[in-house]
Amino acid sequence: MSKPIVVFDLDGTLVDTAPDLLDSLNHCLGETGLQKVDPVTLRRYVGQGGRVMIERAFEAQQKLLSPEQLDWLVGIFIEHYGANMPGHSALYEGAEQAMEDLSSAGYLLAVCTNKFEGLSVNLLAGLGQSSRFSAICGSDTFAFRKPDPRHLVETIRKAGGDAERAVMIGDSQTDINTAKAAGIPVIAVDFGYSDLPVATYEPSRIISHYRELKVKLADDLIGAVNA
Ligand SMILES: O=C(O)COP(=O)(O)O
Ligand SMILES: [Mg+2]
Structure with a gap:
């Protein structure tokens, strides 16, 4: 057995991991002129991975996100998050x-x-x-x-x-x-x-x-x- x-x-x-997820998400959002997310709001975006986290931030700010732009932002997220690991x-x-x-x-x-x-x-x-x-x-x-x-x-x-x-x-x-x-x-x-x-x-x-x-x-x- x-x-x-x-x-x-x-x-x-x-x-x-929230402080580091937040840093990396906000780094991505900064690239596109979106407003930064606060730690409490982040909780609603986490749970289905980095890609969905970015999508949810765009939805919440009622900003359109093309599949190409999403792929590009996921790349930025992975690079930023991966480079600062384990961070805080x-x-x-x-x-x-x-x-x-x-x-x-x-x-x-x-x-x-x-x-x-x-x-x-x-x-x-x-x-x-x-x-x-x-x-x-x-x-x-x-x-x-x-x-x-x-x-x-x-x-x-x-x-x-x-x-x-x-x-x-x-x-x-x-x-x-x-x-x-x-x-x-x-x-x-x-x-x-x-x-x-x-x-x-x-x-x-x-x-x-x-x-x-x-x-x-x-x-x-x-x-x-x-x-
Ligand atoms: O980072 C996420 O969105 C989800 O990650 P978890 O499945 O480990 O909670
Ligand atoms: Mg979890």
């Missing part, structure tokens, strides 16, 4: 210990994010974390991305895990819907970048600090699925 697995979302769940981004308090405890208890760890794979791998490497993960899958790893449940299921497969012995942990409606569609229990953190309180989306559990992510919680959620 394969090992149980915990799959983490990245932005707003494992790593507080940091793991949330307690995340490292929680991952240590899960690994010691025999869990595989993986990341399923709508951030581009290359940026995700480099960010985690910059934070000294990449070797923990059996797979790091981004928005461009497969031909589908969250909320498509296949993004989560294929991440688990790539990590050598089993979707029947898996738990997702995320911060957004996207993560919760993805896990539910895959039939996988989902823990929501309430300190990430959700526009509405995560309880709105009815995750299996909500935690407010990584000290609450106990091995027993993951065991119990997996046990409930297989009961």
